Amino acid sequence: MKSLLPKTYTPADYEEDVYYKWESSGFFNPDNLPGPRKKAFSISLPPPNVTGKLHIGHAVMLAYQDIMIRYHRLKGEKTLWLPGMDHAAIATQSVVEKELNKEGQTRYDLGREKFLERVNKFAEESKAVIRSQIKATGASLDWSREKFTLDKDLSRAVRIAFKTMYDDGLIYRGSRVVNWCPKCQSTLSDDEVEYQETEGKLYYIKYGPITIATTRPETKLGDTGVAVNPKDKRYKDLIGKEIDVNLASPLRSSSSEASHKIKVKVFADRAVDQEFGTGAIGVTPAHSQQDAEWAEKYNLDSIKIINEKGIMTDKAGKYQGLSVLDCREKFVSDLEKAGLIEKVEDYTNNLSICYRCDTPIEPLPSKQWFVAVNKKIPGRNKSLKELAGEVVKKGDIKIIPDRFNKTYFQWMDNLRDWCISRQIWYGHRIPVWYCLMCTDEKNDLTVNIKNNNLGITAEEAIIKRGTSVEPIVSIERPDKCPKCGCKDKNKILQDPDTLDTWFSSALWTFSTLGWPASAKATAGKPQKIGDLKTFHPTSVMETGYDLIFFWVARMIIMSLYLLKEIPFKTVYFHGLVRTKTGAKMSKSKPETCIDPLAMIKKFGTDALRLSMMVGATPGNDVRLFEEKIAGYRNFVNKLWNISRYILSSVESIKRPKIEDLPRLRPLGIVSMPTRHGGELVAERSGQVRSMTLADKWILQEFHQIVESTTKNIEEYKFSPAGEELYEFTWSKLADWYLEIAKIEGDTSTGSTHSKDDILLYILERLLILWHPFCPYVTEVLWDEFKPGELLMIQKWPCVNDQKSAIDNQVKKDFSLIQKIITSIRNTRAENKIDPKKVYSCLIRTKKNMLIEENKAVIEGLAKVRITPKCSGIEIHLNEAEIVLDIKENNELKKNKEKEIVNLKRYIEIQEQKLANQNFTSKAPQEVIRQEKEKLEQARDKLDKLLS
């Protein structure tokens, strides 16, 4: 054995070297793993955004996934964990824009090309930072397969996906009211809109014969209708009529500028709530999705009065050029002057805001690209939505915890067409081109250039907003216009927009495995080759429940559509990390955030990982704080010292080199206890010796923990797995067995019960069991144990049924020994006697042999000397009576009285229970037997206490 390990484990001294050792071994790559490994196990890492650094949420997901990956690798499976990062379009672009702003510039100053260079540079730097931070968490990712959503091949996958969908009619360009963020200068999908309760006003405005109520008076300048409920008697006569409304006073000023006349059509729709406001709603088709739907249904005009910058357009008359809020103020004041405001109430409304920048969303009409989710897919007679709902309903994809099934279905059922075009520069540019020679507007290139402040060329602006330009959808830039044959590159322009970042993320499980090159298109299911064939569908998708809609649902949609198979078999949702008081950790309040890297530095990666896993239930949030992490740091140190003790004790008693010790069996087969002439024995170099009760007990407990850990991990019960292993390691192995081993295994006193083989046998396998949870410390210890070997590719222990059968007698007997020891210790402590003194002690029991066999253990651990005769304090256990040679003090007497009262009460309860005929006739025999036994034991004990 090498030099002794230090007393305390200092993670920072080892972790980097260990990771280097793992990575350079090549075993993160499944192709290099030893053995046949027929079964594959794969996880695609949810790609972190290249926006900065790792946060605690990443650490959680990495921990869960690494546990699964390491477990399956140890199980002998072909295990792939594929890393990558997401370009995170808007998020990344806005980080860089902020940097630019600090330098006094905007992206428009740089221009598209220069700006993208800058973002790419930032992304590359960010990737390097994140990569090293991920490594710090111990994640055993196959870096040779690392991907980035903007990689060449992945970008091509995106374009192919787009074209395939376009050709199938599942992607279309349409003019609709979209969610527009005036700050990001882009559309957002419905899922990217968040809601915030805001104190506002509800204005009652006189609309000719009708009064309407609104929270956004300025939009009334674009009203073309008034909606009422069909049952509402107040407005019955007006339904179907068109009314003229003048939204300013003609009295004060005679100039036409001062008045704003609109024509509104009154219609009835059941969706209108009669109770709200006046029961009449001004309808603004251009600036509300709901109103736009009505406009289509009731054939209303749409007047765009707010532009992309949040400024009133020329259609707003004299308010043109004002910001929305300025316009509201001015307009309300004008209305007031004109006497058109009936009243103003305080009102709390749910303001829609951008999930990235919290800016209020401005719904406005725009020509954008959409994914049609309700349209039947040609040849499949199902829509994307139906496809994605089905696989979860049928159970092809299992969601853990299953309550998220409901969330999933609800979202899927209500899903509307997905707006995928974004007006930002960073991302996958839409694979669509337009031929200027084919458009009627080719002569209008100079028109409206002044209004173009979107940072795109005038040509692009016209193309994008134009109506008559035929899109050319193509995977690569077309050489010529398929329609007119024009070959002039300057006349064939690409759509300036980019795709929603979630569009590329939706392809993640397969675009990273070589799709589409690795999937030959055939009439039926695409034929897969290479990695795609081996690793897709992936085994598990592990992510936070906050991504269920953004990402998980969309991956399911895309995989089913493009590959005709599910992207993953199981979805495991972990909870979000919160502070000790349950508050959300938010980037805007750095003081609330736990920095995973700081914790790793302070307590070690293993401790951080355990603190995030143990005590957490799937889908429920976890509260994390330093004391908790420190607790697991202590545990890791305990494991360290257990190993240190075992390894050094083996050496100290002059064991031969570890290699020379009898190998019980090759790893992977637990074979320790064998029956030999009816007696459990250890096999060692042909020599047979009997095992003590403690030996049998710890081996039995160990085999149970091998089984339960395996089962727990297989069933995604990571927290119970960790808890049970923790309990075994600390309470059973360290606190009991090691202490006993010190006594029984002390060969210097003539004992013949050397524990070396059992200790090494357990330690070897225990390190493997712990490895998925705390990879670093176990690997360091393994190296001390078996220098030159790598723990991460050992074989996971398994137990065959026969060997793991529980011998209840062993359990009972050992439990009695424990109780005897504990009760003596307890009595000693309560009587405040000399802790060092060895007292005489008499044990009366039917199991004399048992006491005799474990005499040394009892004497050693309870600090007593067992004698045939003794008087003093009596301790009454169910199966034994103990007399300790010490004088009783008052405190103990009080305790005794208390115990008598408790026992009497308990006996009464048990008697009543057993006297109840309903109980005895209906409860199972086994339960009745147990209850009777408990009653008997309680009575015995009471008798003894009273005697």
Add this chain to the structure above:
RNA sequence: GGACGCGUAGCUCAGCUGGUUAGAGCGCUUGAUUCACAUUCAAGAGGUCAGAGGUUCGAAUCCUCUCGCGUCCACCA
């Protein structure tokens, strides 16, 4: 408005396919400590399992309602 989660020891949480005198870690109290570990060891105190009904021989666990906390979805203009 709809759906979901949570409310168990001072704190953070397990347990919840019904049957233990309800568990863990931290904290607290008492004591120990060359001999693996003070990031330790031994012992202890501390809970009418949010409340009220119900089902059952039996409920922390199943059902109903109430209260409190939180989340998601929809959205009223």
